[in-house]
Amino acid sequence: MQDFRYLSGVSTLKLDPDACTGCGLCTVVCPHGVMALENNGEGGGKGKKAKIVDLDGCMECGACANNCPTDAVQVTPGVGCATYIIQSWIYGKEAATCGVNCC
Amino acid sequence: MLEPKNECSDTPGCDCHAGKEMLPMAPAGTGETAEVACRGGALGKRADPMERPGYVLRSFVEAFVRTPAGPVPRVRTTLDRSDRMGVLAARLGFGRNDYRVAPGLYCVGNPTPDSPVLVTANYKLTFDALRRALANTSAWILVADTRGINVWCAAGDALFSSEEVSRRAASSRLADVVNHRRLVLPQLAATGVSAKAVKKGCGFSVVWGPVRVEDIEPFLSAGMNTEPAMRRVTFSLKERLVLVPVEITLLWKGLLIGLAAIFLISGIGSHIFSLSMAWSRGGMAAAAGLAGIVAGTVLTPALLPWIPSRPFAVKGLILGALAWAILALLFQGKAGGLEMTALLLFTIAVSSYLAVNFTGSTPFTSPSGVEKEMRIAIPFQAAATLLAIVAWVGAGFIG
Numbered sequence: 093m094q095d096f097r098y099l100s101g102v103s104t105l106k107l108d109p110d111a112c113t114g115c116g117l118c119t120v121v122c123p124h125g126v127m128a129l130e131n132n133g134e135g136g137g138k139g140k141k142a143k144i145v146d147l148d149g150c151m152e153c154g155a156c157a158n159n160c161p162t163d164a165v166q167v168t169p170g171v172g173c174a175t176y177i178i179q180s181w182i183y184g185k186e187a188a189t190c191g192v193n194c195c
Numbered sequence: 196m197l198e199p200k201n202e203c204s205d206t207p208g209c210d211c212h213a214g215k216e217m218l219p220m221a222p223a224g225t226g227e228t229a230e231v232a233c234r235g236g237a238l239g240k241r242a243d244p245m246e247r248p249g250y251v252l253r254s255f256v257e258a259f260v261r262t263p264a265g266p267v268p269r270v271r272t273t274l275d276r277s278d279r280m281g282v283l284a285a286r287l288g289f290g291r292n293d294y295r296v297a298p299g300l301y302c303v304g305n306p307t308p309d310s311p312v313l314v315t316a317n318y319k320l321t322f323d324a325l326r327r328a329l330a331n332t333s334a335w336i337l338v339a340d341t342r343g344i345n346v347w348c349a350a351g352d353a354l355f356s357s358e359e360v361s362r363r364a365a366s367s368r369l370a371d372v373v374n375h376r377r378l379v380l381p382q383l384a385a386t387g388v389s390a391k392a393v394k395k396g397c398g399f400s401v402v403w404g405p406v407r408v409e410d411i412e413p414f415l416s417a418g419m420n421t422e423p424a425m426r427r428v429t430f431s432l433k434e435r436l437v438l439v440p441v442e443i444t445l446l447w448k449g450l451l452i453g454l455a456a457i458f459l460i461s462g463i464g465s466h467i468f469s470l471s472m473a474w475s476r477g478g479m480a481a482a483a484g485l486a487g488i489v490a491g492t493v494l495t496p497a498l499l500p501w502i503p504s505r506p507f508a509v510k511g512l513i514l515g516a517l518a519w520a521i522l523a524l525l526f527q528g529k530a531g532g533l534e535m536t537a538l539l540l541f542t543i544a545v546s547s548y549l550a551v552n553f554t555g556s557t558p559f560t561s562p563s564g565v566e567k568e569m570r571i572a573i574p575f576q577a578a579a580t581l582l583a584i585v586a587w588v589g590a591g592f593i594g
Contacts, residue, residue, distance in 0.1 A: 173555030
């Protein structure tokens with residue numbers, strides 16, 4: 093997806109390295125390769141932890157946070173749809189929908 | 196234990212293809228011969244032996260296999276005419292919101308209790324894509340009730356959820372059908388499904404399958420291992436263009452209101468309202484609106500990676516301005532400077548808005564980014580529309 097880049101520095105994705113157990117599930121479920129497992133220097137393969145390697149590639153789908161067993165990953169997921177966003181401005185986030193004909 | 200039943204094999208005694216010459220229930224004394232149906236013409240098909248009172252037998256079901264949890268429909272891995280017509284209709288936006296299959300357990304090939312279980316959504320387009328990709332596979336297919344919505348959108352709406360998968364596995368008595376405790380889920384369901392919660396909810400562990408259906412057979416034959424490319428979404432020209440018809444059909448209502456407004460506004464002038472002006476100038480304004488729609492919903496998706504600038508509002512604006520330039524050549528001598536300015540503002544407002552609207556269909560734009568650009572773009576688009584109306588009406592008075 094390197095051909096398609098969207099706005100920089102907007103993603104709400106956050107990673108707490110202290111809470112990360114290095115299970116790697118976030119790297120499996122991310123459809124954009126935003127996370128990667130990296131050795132943090134603590135002895136052998138055991139010291140692996142997730143790292144955000146492409147923050148601007150994140151589309152905030154929430155798959156990583158939803159599957160993180162220790163809640164080390166946080167992101168505000170949402171619908172990147174114009175109709176939904178306009179409705180959320182008018183009626184608030186709870187009442188907004190992207191319309192009956194949308195996805 | 197899993198032999199198919201109810202399959203006609205043209206064996207003696209099987210009456211599946213009993214001749215049309217028989218009309219056992221022909222009413223006596225009507226004078227009809229046995230060869231002709233009362234209403235004339237050829238007789239319809241006999242009831243399929245698999246039909247059951249109160250149920251509709253779907254054409255994609257090829258047979259039923261017996262399992263300890265009852266008969267499970269075995270589905271075809273090819274699409275027939277009605278499936279293909281359904282794909283076309285859904286892609287064009289007709290009946291797309293109620294295009295579903297019944298949730299529950301299905302199978303393909305000749306699955307055994309050791310065969311993999313593939314979990315999917317009950318949007319028929321999704322279900323068809325999956326079974327079509329399983330021509331060389333024997334597997335169980337667990338269809339979740341995602342309210343007829345595709346995998347990724349349903350996961351984003353928490354409809355394709357851990358609870359739904361767990362509930363469906365339990366209600367389908369999956370544990371009685373298979374020996375293992377493993378579910379293969381499409382990777383894009385991870386937005387709504389948590390592997391940990393499914394394990395807790397129904398005892399099955401989740402294996403994350405590839406993003407695309409065409410990678411499922413390679414994934415299964417590689418012992419459920421994925422290549423990195425199978426884990427990444429793509430947005431090829433074909434994947435973008437297939438979305439265009441729905442983008443357009445979603446506009447019908449706005450289009451009709453817009454056209455009525457265009458003709459009304461175009462007729463206003465020094466004669467209060469002139470029908471001939473509404474017709475001639477309205478035609479030009481409608482053409483500008485159409486140019487904006489083509490730029491925003493067709494050209495923006497098609498040319499997406501090559502249009503300079505990252506905000507979609509700017510991409511739409513650039514293509515809208517180009518579309519207007521073509522109109523300007525066509526309208527040379529017919530429209531004045533003020534009118535051409537009004538048409539430019541109108542075209543770019545439409546194309547810019549529709550381009551932003553397309554972010555909802557892309558697999559890479561973040562909601563935070565879309566909201567950020569909309570906060571800036573919407574006031575400009577509204578101002579451009581307002582200015583366009585003022586200039587257009589003003590030109591009506593001058594002309």
